Amino acid sequence: MTIAVVTDSSACLEPGAARSAGITIAPLHVFVGGVDLRESVDDIPTDFAAGGPVTTAGSSPGELVELYGAALEQSGGAGVVAVHISSGLSSTWDGARQAAAELGDRVRVVDSAAVAMGLGYAALSAARVAAGGGTLDSVFAEAVAVSARTRCFIVVDRLDHLRRGGRIGAAAALLGTALAMKPVLHLADGKLVLKEKTRTSTKALGKLVEAVAAVSGESGVALTVHHMQCEARAATVASMLADRIPQIVTLETLPFGAVVGAHVGPGAVGVAVCPQV
Template identity: 60%
Template structure:
């Protein structure tokens, strides 16, 4: 049986594609008005991104244990590779580590140090390799490789949502608000860090395109453009990147889910690139199933 790949709902995977590849997607949680809503499962309030009351939480050890157990059984004992949102952004990875400890070394955990399709492309690459016959070691290493190569840039309309969620310092948030700037952030070692400040949305979007093109380099690349209620700007960025990156083998344009969207807020645009692409390598398929000493 193929190795089974597990990820979480922050990966922004198309549900049909995830189902085709047998990827198990564990929902993260949005807490609003006393209700615990599961991302991708439960209907969300229409004003979720504009209200002040929503908070988020990761998947629990119990939830992940249940999913990992079923995935391991479905693999026929061949193993499970679970890729999750950066541990710097969510407690989900730590919950997964705890869950995996109870199930033995056939369950491998990957800290993607990212989220959205930077995580999603790593999950897709791992699942494709698993379907092609890759063993536990090969699938794990492929997931780590693609996740390591992912780069994320994001423009937020305001820093208020990130400040409330504790994802960026209060001083930086107040500075951005006071000067009405459009900050461009990036993920460094799994943390959101202010990269540069621009005064207009037009300039910020141009910085996203230029930055992504520079990070992508020449040749194959997997690209994704995400947004929160800003489809027109996302389409504009996507069109520019299709021109700048003609070698892109995969290209996704989609809205961010409620968990990430509630932190970055309305108007946010995210761009991610995986230089070298996210396809499975043929020589990795023959790798045997080998137990690993690392969990991340």
């Protein structure tokens, strides 16, 4: 019997990678023109934000009870470890706790305090331990450990989307004259906060690379560059990282999913950093 690993669609895991790792994905929700679209399940147009305001929602307790229950059955009762988007960014964490409480102590949930591949790294690592015959305790511990050492940074082209979605946290002090600035943001204690102010996109991307290098450690690091409809900009950042950080073990470029993209807006570039141990 193998411990089942669950994450949510905000991890931005490629479907093939999730299937290969045996990870179950809980879909988050994007409301486009009043229509509820489930990320990773329903087709979401690439220009989903072009028609007006877009809102998002986490997975509900009912959805997670059903999903965790199926995963628990698939594991033969061995257990489930569910690693989710930061509780500071989504209601999914509250739903996860409620669902786990309903199903009992064979279901354990982890607040990754991250998003995108900052979350994905923890889920993938937990799945590797599970596939190797890990116990519920060891799979849970791996998810917690990887979450603790992972970092997430982002540069947004405009702050409007974060402001509307209520995700800007301590960076709210920037608002007003800040819309003319290019801030470097990061997740701290699971919330999006300001790391540094810059005045141009070029400077912001340079500071982004410096911030990533500062937390990459010395024994190897996995990096994922995410972007929202700006593949060329992401490729530039990936090249800058490759030149700046010699200890890179893996470096990939992935688009943000629709849920994250709805909040960061077009032109956003983020980097998830997972130092090796």
